[in-house]
Amino acid sequence: MQTRNFCIIAHIDHGKSTLADRLMEWTGAVSEREMRDQLLDSMDIERERGITIKAQSVQLKYTSRSGEEFLLHLIDTPGHVDFSYEVSRSLAACEGAILLVDAVQGVQAQTLANAYLAIDAGLEVIPVINKIDLPAADPERVAEEITSILGGDTADILAVSAKTGDGVEELLEAIVNNFPAPTGDPNAALRGLIFDSHFDTFRGVVCSVRVVDGCLKENQELLFMATNQRHGVAELGVLTPHVKTVSKLENGEVGYLITGVKQLDEIRVGDTVTEFGTDLPEPLPGYQEPKPMVFAGLFPSDGDDYERLREGLEKLYLNDTSLLWEPESSRALGFGFRCGFLGLLHMEIVRERLEREYSLDLVSTAPSVAYRVVLTDETILEIRSPQDLPDPTMRTSLEEPYVRAMIIAPSEYTGTIMELVQKRRGEMDHMQYLGPERVELTYHLPLAEVVFDFFDNLKSRTRGYASLDYEPDGYRVSDLVKVDILLAGQPVDAFSTITHRKKAPDYGKSMVERLRELIPRQMFDVPIQAAIGSRIISRETVKARRKDVLAKCYGGDVSRKRKLLEKQKEGKKRMKMVGFVEVPQDAFVAALRVDDGAK
Amino acid sequence: MTGATPLSPDDPRLAELAAQWRSAYIHIPFCASVCPYCDFAVVAGQDELTDRYVTALISEIEMHPDWETLDAVFLGGGTPSRLSPALLQKVIDALRNKFGLSSDAEVSMEVNPEDWDAAYAEDIAAGGITRASFGAQSFDDDILERLGRNHRAHHITSAVEAARQQGLSVSLDLMFGEPSESIESWARSVGSALDLGVAHLSMYALTVEKGTELSRLVLDGAEAPDEDDQADKYELAFEAVQAAGLVRYEVSNAASPGHVCRYNMSVWAQGDYVSFGLGAHGHIGGVRRRNVRRLDRYLTEVEADRRPTAGEDRIKEWAAELERLMLGLRRAAGVHMGVGGRTFVEASESAPFFEREIIEIQDGRLVVLQPLLTDSVIREILGLVDAGQIESGDC
Numbered sequence: 001m002q003t004r005n006f007c008i009i010a011h012i013d014h015g016k017s018t019l020a021d022r023l024m025e026w027t028g029a030v031s032e033r034e035m036r037d038q039l040l041d042s043m044d045i046e047r048e049r050g051i052t053i054k055a056q057s058v059q060l061k062y063t064s065r066s067g068e069e070f071l072l073h074l075i076d077t078p079g080h081v082d083f084s085y086e087v088s089r090s091l092a093a094c095e096g097a098i099l100l101v102d103a104v105q106g107v108q109a110q111t112l113a114n115a116y117l118a119i120d121a122g123l124e125v126i127p128v129i130n131k132i133d134l135p136a137a138d139p140e141r142v143a144e145e146i147t148s149i150l151g152g153d154t155a156d157i158l159a160v161s162a163k164t165g166d167g168v169e170e171l172l173e174a175i176v177n178n179f180p181a182p183t184g185d186p187n188a189a190l191r192g193l194i195f196d197s198h199f200d201t202f203r204g205v206v207c208s209v210r211v212v213d214g215c216l217k218e219n220q221e222l223l224f225m226a227t228n229q230r231h232g233v234a235e236l237g238v239l240t241p242h243v244k245t246v247s248k249l250e251n252g253e254v255g256y257l258i259t260g261v262k263q264l265d266e267i268r269v270g271d272t273v274t275e276f277g278t279d280l281p282e283p284l285p286g287y288q289e290p291k292p293m294v295f296a297g298l299f300p301s302d303g304d305d306y307e308r309l310r311e312g313l314e315k316l317y318l319n320d321t322s323l324l325w326e327p328e329s330s331r332a333l334g335f336g337f338r339c340g341f342l343g344l345l346h347m348e349i350v351r352e353r354l355e356r357e358y359s360l361d362l363v364s365t366a367p368s369v370a371y372r373v374v375l376t377d378e379t380i381l382e383i384r385s386p387q388d389l390p391d392p393t394m395r396t397s398l399e400e401p402y403v404r405a406m407i408i409a410p411s412e413y414t415g416t417i418m419e420l421v422q423k424r425r426g427e428m429d430h431m432q433y434l435g436p437e438r439v440e441l442t443y444h445l446p447l448a449e450v451v452f453d454f455f456d457n458l459k460s461r462t463r464g465y466a467s468l469d470y471e472p473d474g475y476r477v478s479d480l481v482k483v484d485i486l487l488a489g490q491p492v493d494a495f496s497t498i499t500h501r502k503k504a505p506d507y508g509k510s511m512v513e514r515l516r517e518l519i520p521r522q523m524f525d526v527p528i529q530a531a532i533g534s535r536i537i538s539r540e541t542v543k544a545r546r547k548d549v550l551a552k553c554y555g556g557d558v559s560r561k562r563k564l565l566e567k568q569k570e571g572k573k574r575m576k577m578v579g580f581v582e583v584p585q586d587a588f589v590a591a592l593r594v595d596d597g598a599k
Numbered sequence: 600m601t602g603a604t605p606l607s608p609d610d611p612r613l614a615e616l617a618a619q620w621r622s623a624y625i626h627i628p629f630c631a632s633v634c635p636y637c638d639f640a641v642v643a644g645q646d647e648l649t650d651r652y653v654t655a656l657i658s659e660i661e662m663h664p665d666w667e668t669l670d671a672v673f674l675g676g677g678t679p680s681r682l683s684p685a686l687l688q689k690v691i692d693a694l695r696n697k698f699g700l701s702s703d704a705e706v707s708m709e710v711n712p713e714d715w716d717a718a719y720a721e722d723i724a725a726g727g728i729t730r731a732s733f734g735a736q737s738f739d740d741d742i743l744e745r746l747g748r749n750h751r752a753h754h755i756t757s758a759v760e761a762a763r764q765q766g767l768s769v770s771l772d773l774m775f776g777e778p779s780e781s782i783e784s785w786a787r788s789v790g791s792a793l794d795l796g797v798a799h800l801s802m803y804a805l806t807v808e809k810g811t812e813l814s815r816l817v818l819d820g821a822e823a824p825d826e827d828d829q830a831d832k833y834e835l836a837f838e839a840v841q842a843a844g845l846v847r848y849e850v851s852n853a854a855s856p857g858h859v860c861r862y863n864m865s866v867w868a869q870g871d872y873v874s875f876g877l878g879a880h881g882h883i884g885g886v887r888r889r890n891v892r893r894l895d896r897y898l899t900e901v902e903a904d905r906r907p908t909a910g911e912d913r914i915k916e917w918a919a920e921l922e923r924l925m926l927g928l929r930r931a932a933g934v935h936m937g938v939g940g941r942t943f944v945e946a947s948e949s950a951p952f953f954e955r956e957i958i959e960i961q962d963g964r965l966v967v968l969q970p971l972l973t974d975s976v977i978r979e980i981l982g983l984v985d986a987g988q989i990e991s992g993d994c
Binding site for chain 1: 624626673675803804806826827829833851866867872874878880881889912921922925926929951952955970971972973975977978981982
């Protein structure tokens with residue numbers, strides 16, 4: 001039987017999961033009765049947000065019109081910018097990719113980013129326009145957009161409706177006819193690519209594996225080449241999408257592998273497995289582990305929940321080793337964790353899962369990025385928190401991470417996008433028209449400017465029509481400074497930030513103004529200052545309270561007044577002390593709330 | 600009142616003496632209309648119930664266990680002046696018959712200036728009222744309009760004149776800090792009140808109380824009173840008042856010697872008082888008792904020969920001590936230190952209050968020097984001990 005390994009790549013909401021469902025249904029992998037919508041997205045949050053986070057693969061059997069039987073491996077890919085490294089993983093296990101584009105929305109930033117990834121990985125790409133059943137569908141225009149990026153002929157572009165099933169058979173024919181069969185030597189030494197792994201409570205670590213050469217068999221003794229670990233094969237299988245154990249996976253096949261490994265971080269995704277005791281083959285190229293790009297402190301708003309937060313992070317880490325976390329303590333927010341995320345969406349998802357699955361109420365500090373500090377002795381230090389920035393006398397320069405950001409939007413918004421990007425210190429790389437009314441803009445931008453509500457801003461400026469994708473673009477030396485916020489002379493760690501010198505006055509001003517509104521008047525004047533080192537760049541004062549007395553207290557008011565004052569006294573106990581200043585807990589939270597005014 | 604030379608209103612001896620006074624509070628809930636800032640137990644447009652209400656009041660008085668002779672009676676509201684002099688007299692007579700009134704008893708009533716004319720004043724004085732407290736609020740007609748008051752400045756002047764002709768002790772209530780009120784307007788109101796030569800002035804910051812029309816307006820975005828504006832007006836007013844020879848004896852009250860409000864002085868001294876009427880609160884022997892706040896319930900309860908009690912709080916030990924400080928610190932005379940005051944003074948929390956001259960100790964009394972910060976002091980004292988010793992009960 002011939003094999004085809006492929007994935008579907010698409011912008012979020014362009015119908016990837018629905019198409020996967022339809023392919024499974026068409027090939028009889030699942031009966032109609034079993035058919036749940038979007039079978040591949042198994043986590044609640046994935047389903048709710050319509051995104052796929054963890055890649056999974058299914059094996060489908062298809063008999064072509066010419067009567068040939070095929071084994072199709074559909075490898076799912078995540079559909080969001082934060083998880084593009086997972087897309088790369090999935091691509092490494094495939095020979096072909098279906099580039100799925102919404103017939104209404106047209107080409108979007110992730111369409112483009114994913115298409116480039118697929119082309120760079122040497123995959124055969126079949127462009128497919130989805131949702132042709134929608135009244136607003138404009139497949140001709142979308143086809144033009146696709147050819148303007150990929151070249152080729154609009155006549156070769158398929159049109160489907162994953163919802164109704166229209167065009168699905170033609171697509172299956174194209175898959176078996178256009179995608180190449182896997183190459184590889186069945187007689188060579190075993191080489192299998194671990195392209196994903198997840199933790200299963202009952203079975204331990206489950207690896208997704210693509211056998212490139214040789215054959216992976218039951219009871220084989222394996223060597224994981226990068227980690228140099230020996231593990232026996234405990235179980236092999238495929239998802240149809242039901243779990244089906246098999247005795248072997250031959251070259252070109254995709255399935256799952258269970259060894260005795262219990263800890264996810266003992267397996268390195270991208271590693272090559274081979275048979276232990278044979279001559280070592282050349283390891284497969286693999287790929288780099290993703291590095292967290294966005295960092296933020298997560299604190300329980302009730303200090304008693306600290307242990308539960310730790311437990312939640314430990315459990316999430318079992319299935320998401322890209323999540324970094326280490327204990328952190330803040331004068332303002334108490335005990336919590338400094339966490340590293342792949343991007344803002346990853347951060348939001350982690351936070352949401354912690355709050356939902358562990359019943360936590362969390363406060364998050366403003367997201368920041370990892371800066372590189374070149375020290376006077378020329379060593380390089382990476383810092384993830386403004387707290388860790390060495391004194392200016394200890395360092396010669398500061399570098400910040402840049403990204404290459406792709407924005408696709410209707411061309412009428414070009415002006416407002418340019419304005420936004422300029423405010424965010426962006427430099428244009430190039431601009432390309434995808435059609436008469438759609439434009440692709442590519443910029444080099446500091447990541448710090450992107451992680452801070454850039455996408456929300458972009459969306460609101462373009463009435464939701466712009467899409468964004470970005471990829472790391474190295475580090476650049478920047479004129480960065482650390483801005484501290486002081487309450488009555490005491491720095492409040494949670495508000496410190498590293499920012500470009502030009503932006504420091506704005507940050508300082510907006511923080512001190514915001515805090516002036518949020519901090520209640522006290523018995524004495526409370527100066528609120530923003531400072532770079534010892535230089536004050538902004539200052540406000542919360543004036544001493546002048547009136548704190550109820551006008552009336554008569555016979556009828558005594559009990560009520562006592563109760564009111566006791567209630568206020570209880571409120572006072574919940575205040576956090578910064579030096580002599582009483583600050584309501586929610587003032588810290590409100591001041592950290594991400595919105596337009598903050599940067 | 601007592602002796603030839605009355606004590607100064609802020610004299611500690613007067614403050615202590617007040618604890619011995621026995622008083623009665625009578626609540627008259629009827630109003631022509633409800634002022635937007637008012638959160639008292641009031642009803643508007645139900646004047647047809649006044650006869651029935653007064654009958655109920657008298658029954659409630661008669662149901663009360665016997666008690667001591669009264670040194671002070673206070674008819675508050677609502678608007679007591681919505682009642683005819685004849686009805687008011689019935690109530691006063693009922694109190695006199697039940698408890699007796701001491702020879703120099705103060706019988707005080709709240710009056711809306713527009714309800715009052717020479718004939719009314721004459722009848723009321725004949726019925727035993729000795730003191731009239733006018734809800735003047737402002738002498739600026741625009742502000743009166745904004746406060747939802749039905750009178751104008753000229754009503755105040757003529758009402759005060761009528762009261763004075765009957766030899767009544769006259770007090771005015773003024774209200775400051777309505778957001779549109781200018782500092783000049785307020786200064787003129789204070790000046791006008793002083794020009795009338797009144798013996799007593801109560802001056803209150805306009806306060807947004809929960810559940811009032813005003814709080815709804817503010818929630819909807821109307822301008823709220825401003826703390827600094829009110830502080831400025833407070834300071835201006837009490838300077839002017841003291842310059843005119845009145846003495847501030849409580850946070851919001853000033854009087855000339857011999858004219859303090861006895862009933863209120865007794866409350867601040869944690870004294871005992873009986874109370875009758877809708878939503879009225881009494882305090883006897885460490886128990887604070889409150890009446891129901893709904894008029895129909897009040898009437899049906901009393902008409903069924905039941906006391907209309909809504910609930911009682913028994914104030915014990917520490918709670919009573921904290922309450923004594925809470926009330927006493929409002930007075931210019933301050934309060935005996937006692938065990939609670941000493942606990943505070945010895946705690947580090949009191950240091951900033953002394954340093955900033957918010958409080959001081961005078962002859963063994965704790966005195967608040969900056970009355971505008973009284974609640975900051977009280978809250979700090981309450982924070983030292985968990986009261987938790989008050990048994991609350993709702994009936």
